[in-house]
Amino acid sequence: MPSNSTKILLLITLVSGMLVSVSSNSWIGAWMGLEVNLMSFIPLMSNIKNMYNTEASLKYFIVQVLASATLLFMVVMKTVTEDLFTLTNVGTPYTPMIVCTPLLLKSGAAPFHWWFPGVMEGLSWENCGLLMTIQSAAPMMLMSYLIEANPFMLSIILASTVVGAIGGLNQTSMRKILTYSSINHTGWMLMALITGDNMWVMYFMTYSVLVLTVLSVIKLSSMSFINQTMMANSEAKLMKFMMFTSLLSLGGLPPFLGFLPKWFIIQAMTMNKLMPMATMMVITSLITLYYYLKITYSSFMILATEPKWSSQSHKNKTTKNISAMILSSISLTGATLCTIIASTN
Incomplete structure (x- = not known):
């Protein structure tokens, strides 16, 4: 478990990564913000004294890296073929569907939700709150540029x-x-x-x-x-x-x-x-x-019952x-x- 000063630093970088991703004017900058956000959240999740926290952080890391790599690959491929470097250029009608898929995986939307319950089960309540709120903000904002x-x-x-x-x-x-x-x-x-x-x-x-x-x-x-x-x-x-x-x-x-x-x-x-x-x-x-x-x-x-040991x-x-x-x-x-x-x- 990180100390208080380390936790404050990680929380600051976590929010900063989200803000970088939201305020970026290119897909590469948005991807970099998502990675900073991910690398700040993983140390907050992991705890060497709790096996479930470590397992949950490993699951979350693997899934998020898969989504980030897919997003980077899709953006680079679309940049080469359709000039999708900026957020305003939509490209072909299939481009929103292709780029939104890894973002949906990051936010835990169905049918890409299979990792969400297993990760949540091994986290503390504070990390559960971060995962359900702040961690889904950046992917949602990025999807807003393409969603229809x-x-x-x-x-x-x-x-x-x-x-x-x-x-x-x-x-x-x-x-x-x-x-x-x-x-x-x-x-x-x-x-x-x-x-x-x-x-x-x-x-x-x-x-x-x-x-x-x-x-x-x-x-x-x-x-x-x-x-x-x-x-x-x-x-x-x-x-x-x-x-x-x-x-x-x-x-x-x-x-x-x-x-x-x-x-x-x-x-x-x-x-x-x-x-x-x-x-x-x-x-x-x-x-x-x-x-x-x-x-x-x-x-x-x-008239609710109450055990003596409560x-x-x-x-x-x-x-x-x-x-x-x-x-x-x-x-x-x-x-x-x-x-x-x-x-x-």
């Missing part, structure tokens, strides 16, 4: 939402449930890229806040599996309530904050005559809500309690925002 509503991208979006919904149904690990939730949200973010960059920025910022909220509450409760929510300490009723509201907000249930970007995307899809796709995406969001409710089932129980206390974690409460209160502001926007329209 063609059959290939619509099939990727549909596959991501369906796999993310169905894949989490039979999971008991909290990490894998959040993984398939992230795959489902990746499909929504790709649709937000098609409708407009501003829509994607709003969705990504909202999703990042909600993911950090859920992870902070889960880490504070020291839970890794669903059945541990049943055995949580009775003193932690506030923790249960925060997890309940945060997961429902992440699922996009009105009137929470997570419903707001999905509402805008559904309106944009309706204006673009994509009603069948919007219907399928809403149905898959309902399925994700089902396995969120499985996690928060104990929050509904008034003596974990949250009184000594005042700072983390306050941060988790602030983040969870943000997700509750969705009702106010929806009301204000609806009244202004």
Whole structure:
């Protein structure tokens, strides 16, 4: 595990690599930014004291190197044949599909998601948050230069939402449930890229806040599996309530904050005559809500059983309690925002 100073340096270079990739005006510069981002994240993941962390970092390194090498090969080949050095030149109609494929592998969209659950299972909660938020920002922004509503991208979006919904149904690990939730949200973010960059920025910022909220509450409760929510300490009723509201907000249930970007995307899809796709995406969001409710089932129980050995206390974690409460209160502001926007329209 890196020391604090090393971790701060790696986090700075990780964010710098993402910014270099996003602000680059050529594909070679964007590839270099992705590599700096990757080389900063691998040391954050690996831990010699934890075999699972080392295994997850090795899996992630192999997959990301494969995607980076494929992206570099495609860009060089298209540069030679079609002058694709700058980001503005699209080339042939097949060029967006060819260049977006390694970027979809990097972001973990279905059907290129096979590495995502295995990597997430071996990471700490902090690294899980980085992998679900910051690490998918640069590939998404690069895809925004080429993405369009063609059959290939619509099939990727549909596959991501369906796999993310169905894949989490039979999971008991909290990490894998959040993984398939992230795959489902990746499909929504790709649709937000098609409708407009501003829509994607709003969705990504909202999703990042909600993911950090859920992870902070889960880490504070020291839970890794669903059945541990049943055995949580009775003193932690506030923790249960925060997890309940945060997961429902992440699922996009009105009137929470997570419903707001999905509402805008559904309106944009309706204006673009994509009603069948919007219907399928809403149905898959309902399925994700089902396995969120499985996690928060104990929050509904008034007479919940509690084992005698459950003596974990949250009184000594005042700072983390306050941060988790602030983040969870943000997700509750969705009702106010929806009301204000609806009244202004």
